[in-house]
Amino acid sequence: xxxxxxxKILENKAGFPVKAGDLVIAPVDRAMGQDGTTPLAIQxxxxxxxxxxxxxxxxxxxxxxxxxxxxxxxxRLHDLMRNFSRKFGVQLxxxxxxxxxxLMVSRGFxxxxxxVVGADSHTCTxxxxxxxxxxxxxxELAVVMLSGELWFKVPETIRLNLQGKLPAGVFSKDxxxxxxxxxxxxxATYQALEFHGPVIENLEVEERFxxxxxxxxxxxxxxxxxxxxxxxxxxxxxxxREFQPVFPDPDAQYSRVIDIDCSSLxxxxxxxxxxxxVKPIEEVGEVPIQEAFxxxxxxxxxRDIEVAARILEGRKIxxxxxxxxxxxxxxxxxxxxxxxxxxxxxxxGGVFVTPGCGPCVGTHQGVPGDGWNVISTANRNFKGRxxxxxxxxxxxxxxxxxxxxxxGKITDPRKYLR
Amino acid sequence: xxxxxxxxxxxxxxxxxxIIAARYLTSTDPAELARHCLESLDPTFSExxxxxxxxxxxxxGCGSSREHAPLAIKASGAKAxxxxxxxxxxxxxxxxxxxxxxxxxxxxxxxxEGDQLEIDxxxxxxxxxxxxxxxxxxxxxxxxQEIIERGGLMNxxxxxxxxx
Numbered sequence: 001x002x003x004x005x006x007x008k009i010l011e012n013k014a015g016f017p018v019k020a021g022d023l024v025i026a027p028v029d030r031a032m033g034q035d036g037t038t039p040l041a042i043q044x045x046x047x048x049x050x051x052x053x054x055x056x057x058x059x060x061x062x063x064x065x066x067x068x069x070x071x072x073x074x075x076r077l078h079d080l081m082r083n084f085s086r087k088f089g090v091q092l093x094x095x096x097x098x099x100x101x102x103l104m105v106s107r108g109f110x111x112x113x114x115x116v117v118g119a120d121s122h123t124c125t126x127x128x129x130x131x132x133x134x135x136x137x138x139x140e141l142a143v144v145m146l147s148g149e150l151w152f153k154v155p156e157t158i159r160l161n162l163q164g165k166l167p168a169g170v171f172s173k174d175x176x177x178x179x180x181x182x183x184x185x186x187x188a189t190y191q192a193l194e195f196h197g198p199v200i201e202n203l204e205v206e207e208r209f210x211x212x213x214x215x216x217x218x219x220x221x222x223x224x225x226x227x228x229x230x231x232x233x234x235x236x237x238x239x240x241r242e243f244q245p246v247f248p249d250p251d252a253q254y255s256r257v258i259d260i261d262c263s264s265l266x267x268x269x270x271x272x273x274x275x276x277x278v279k280p281i282e283e284v285g286e287v288p289i290q291e292a293f294x295x296x297x298x299x300x301x302x303r304d305i306e307v308a309a310r311i312l313e314g315r316k317i318x319x320x321x322x323x324x325x326x327x328x329x330x331x332x333x334x335x336x337x338x339x340x341x342x343x344x345x346x347x348x349g350g351v352f353v354t355p356g357c358g359p360c361v362g363t364h365q366g367v368p369g370d371g372w373n374v375i376s377t378a379n380r381n382f383k384g385r386x387x388x389x390x391x392x393x394x395x396x397x398x399x400x401x402x403x404x405x406x407x408g409k410i411t412d413p414r415k416y417l418r
Numbered sequence: 419x420x421x422x423x424x425x426x427x428x429x430x431x432x433x434x435x436x437i438i439a440a441r442y443l444t445s446t447d448p449a450e451l452a453r454h455c456l457e458s459l460d461p462t463f464s465e466x467x468x469x470x471x472x473x474x475x476x477x478x479g480c481g482s483s484r485e486h487a488p489l490a491i492k493a494s495g496a497k498a499x500x501x502x503x504x505x506x507x508x509x510x511x512x513x514x515x516x517x518x519x520x521x522x523x524x525x526x527x528x529x530x531e532g533d534q535l536e537i538d539x540x541x542x543x544x545x546x547x548x549x550x551x552x553x554x555x556x557x558x559x560x561x562x563q564e565i566i567e568r569g570g571l572m573n574x575x576x577x578x579x580x581x582x
Contacts (some may be wrong), residue, residue, distance in 0.1 A: 036440065065440070121482050121507055147575060186503060208547075383435070
């Protein structure tokens with residue numbers, strides 16, 4: 001009987017044959033922690049009397065959620081992480097380097113076939129390059145830093161075949177929002193997703209991350225894609241580490257197989273306060289907005305900034321809208337500066353903040369006011385997510401966010417992209 | 419072990435941002451987390467939590483991986499969470515820090531706000547003393563049972579590291 005990517009990667013790591021439903025203890029290839037979750041992990045590590053980490057090369061700590069620090073209490077937590085990093089020789093990415101999930105892939109820490117855990121739910125992002133990566137809690141991160149291994153339940157897999165060709169003005173974000181609406185917020189709980197089909201094959205690698213990133217929004221443990229030539233080339237440009245890509249067997253057993261034709265998809269919007277509350281833009285109606293945000297581990301990459309710059313070029317953002325941009329990494333920020341896109345966006349009235357999570361996690365850099373509607377390229381619109389439970393978050397693609405910032409209301413971007 | 423408390427009912431998809439907002443993650447102090455637990459959903463939660471058992475719908479704890487979410491509930495004094503289903507990271511985190519969680523669609527549906535509940539964790543049984551109903555809970559896999567019996571993942575690992 002054939003096996004899925006999730007089964008094959010976990011089997012390789014466990015060292016014995018496994019199938020969906022089995023519980024295994026497996027060594028991890030990389031472990032990641034960010035500044036929201038790592039302080040608790042360090043406390044647990046100390047409570048376990050950890051005297052060394054299993055392998056300093058395989059642990060990456062990243063300051064991105066509150067960067068630069070907005071509060072003295074956060075500064076203390078950052079220092080706790082810096083001291084831990086010095087003491088154990090663990091790598092630490094300072095404030096302004098970027099969002100953890102972008103750095104893990106763009107700096108070449110993750111390769112196809114890896115088993116990666118991160119103390120952040122969107123660790124599933126690296127599935128786009130064929131790694132089994134999943135979010136864990138702080139205690140689990142502590143245990144991994146100490147022992148190098150963790151328990152996993154081998155998940156069943158839902159196979160999604162994305163057929164057809166995306167129309168102009170429709171992006172990978174629209175695809176995953178549509179799927180979130182279709183599957184529901186718990187539609188894949190404790191399962192893995194495998195994304196297949198021509199829509200995925202035709203996407204650039206950076207666009208694929210957007211889809212895998214949001215696998216957790218339907219409850220999935222991982223969001224895997226076949227590491228094709230494009231993905232393998234992308235990874236080889238970033239690391240010299242050897243790897244063996246893992247592919248699903250043609251006769252793999254899936255819990256469900258879903259075929260979706262994406263050829264007539266419209267731009268999609270997730271309405272407050274749930275990610276699966278999705279409508280095509282034609283059905284959203286008149287929604288004035290007071291804040292627009294472009295960035296995050298979902299959509300803060302070069303192409304995302306590019307499409308916003310194209311839409312905003314020579315125009316002015318609506319006077320009632322605060323438009324905030326957080327590039328996903330320092331490299332992306334620099335490249336966007338070189339290509340003139342930062343200038344275009346700033347001239348249009350946009351505001352750039354430090355590469356990192358920006359206002360997505362609700363601690364700083366753009367907390368919305370009472371009653372505000374926010375349109376955002378992020379992955380979550382839960383009540384209070386951006387720091388004010390009296391605001392309303394709509395999720396959409398970078399193009400939709402930029403077009404909406406221009407008009408001061410949720411706007412179909414296609415008229416600006418002809 | 420027997421746990422008893424009064425049912426506090428909540429809906430589906432209670433996410434971790436609602437359980438504890440990110441702006442409170444600047445503290446790892448359980449008492450501080452407890453003060454803000456579920457505040458945007460139910461501003462009076464922290465006052466009534468100490469004798470409560472939370473009863474929620476499906477996908478409880480969806481969203482962020484923040485372990486502060488089960489920690490905040492545990493620190494609030496709430497005794498356990500019963501839900502129709504749990505999101506996977508929350509489920510793991512709750513087991514790892516020793517917050518009792520019980521999955522039962524039937525219990526989540528039939529228990530009413532304010533009902534007096536009694537949970538037998540060893541038997542996996544929930545008794546609704548107000549209505550007289552008894553619900554059987556999906557048991558933990560043996561591996562998780564072991565973590566729970568040792569009082570959390572850290573204790574298990576401490577023993578493993580010691581025996582190496």
